[in-house]
Amino acid sequence: MMDVRRIISKIERDYIVSNLKKEERIDGRGLWEYREFQIKSDTITSAEGSADVSLGDTRIITGLKYEVGEPFPDLPNEGVCTVMAELLPIASPLFERGPPDEQSIELARVVDRGIRHADCVQTKQLCIKENEAVYILFVDMYVINYAGNLIDAGGVGALTTLISAHIPEGKWNDEKKVTEWTGKYLTGKTIVKELPFVMTYGKIEDIIFLDPSLPEELVCDGKISISVTENKITSIQKSGSATFNIDEIKMLGSKSLEIGKKLRKELNLLQYLSEIK
């Protein structure tokens, strides 16, 4: 069993902080280094797309389901994509059963906003018939093991899930007022355009570092998550009691674009496009 506690001793906190001051991490990483990503796509047979993403020991399984429903009156020709997250009690003794708590809602919201504001999901392609029928996509994240930084792992998981999608393609039958199957599938090629990556940084005292592990997350004063596309920042979330000065935010902005580019190339998520036509 891994050592998981809600409270970290002062001596361990001091050890983490003194290491960070020397630009070292307790797991041997540099300040701007990610743990290793491992990605498997389309692992769930019952889902219309899925991803099993590990970031170090953090593991999240994400699945896609769809429904056909009526569009919102103000967006009659656009489908809907919603993101949900569950911090399963299997994942950590820190997680309890019951309705979603703040942490799981924040995870879902930050990942959702990263995707929503980046022109990622092509909601117009999710329209079957204006005013009558659109797709409603559910991207549901399940945390299997919690070892820090759920947001970045969840972001990659949600993105890979959408890319691996294979949703039955619908055609509107105007006489019967129902949606019928064309025999083909909508894939990530149609649904997904921009690929947003979200990067989370922890802050302890005046030190900032990428991808906090669980002990770092438990002792840090606060975190900031920045979503980026190829060359734009699309979403920011600061959480915890830490404060960031303006120069730090500017630095993190350019750092995120730089790390985002690297991640985009290394993970090459488009390789997970579904083959089904």
Add this chain to the structure above:
Amino acid sequence: MPLIIKDEYPENLFREDGKRLDGRDVNELRPIKMEVGVIKNADGSAYLEWGNNKIFATVYGPREVHPHHLAKPDKGVLRVFYRMATFSVFDRKRPAPGRREKEISMIVADCIEPLLFLELYPGTSFEVFIEVIDADGGTRCASTTVAALALADAGIPMKSLVSALAVGKIDGKKVVDLSGIEDKAGEADFPIAITWYNEEISLLQFDGDMDLEEMNEFLDLAKNALKDVHQIQLEALKSKYIKLQEETIQTKENNDKKGDE
């Protein structure tokens, strides 16, 4: 909410060559894969793939009972929570636990409890969390099987393992290990679990119709098939320690080499 593809069942559950739709014989199991120690945070954990079923189980305990009023002064409490992921089934499941999940949680807990020495752990609780992330028929049996494995992995004293599977009747023939389609379109579903320390039945449900003779045959069929499931469970437990042993030997050899240099 309507889906574009309907969840329809075929008319015949046997192919022309006499095999079942997925190519199995009447008494053949689906492919089963089990692994223990898959979730590092837990005291014990196991993962199972049984056909298209994919299930995680973890054990936390013995630990403090929460909420406190559930604690018993003379013995420990076993609590099981069976949940399904929203995307594990054909129609998206609602995220909140439903009546079915609560019933299965109870049945699995009742099935496992006789295996444990709860009287040795007064005032504490063992919590077993089961998460079905992909479902294709027989999840209550698969969950029982994998939960027993997770308890063993946690090093909790147990009288033996328990194995479970469903037998049933499809197109008038008796078969073992019903798949999702066979479960929905078949005539009878008979989940059975056997605790191996006394070879008795500790989970039993039935839906369908059968005469007395058929019931007897079902029970024999199930017991034979369950022996295979039990073997796979034992091997999964052993393989964790074989792996550990190999790693230890490897490290020792490496250290010896370093010493020589």
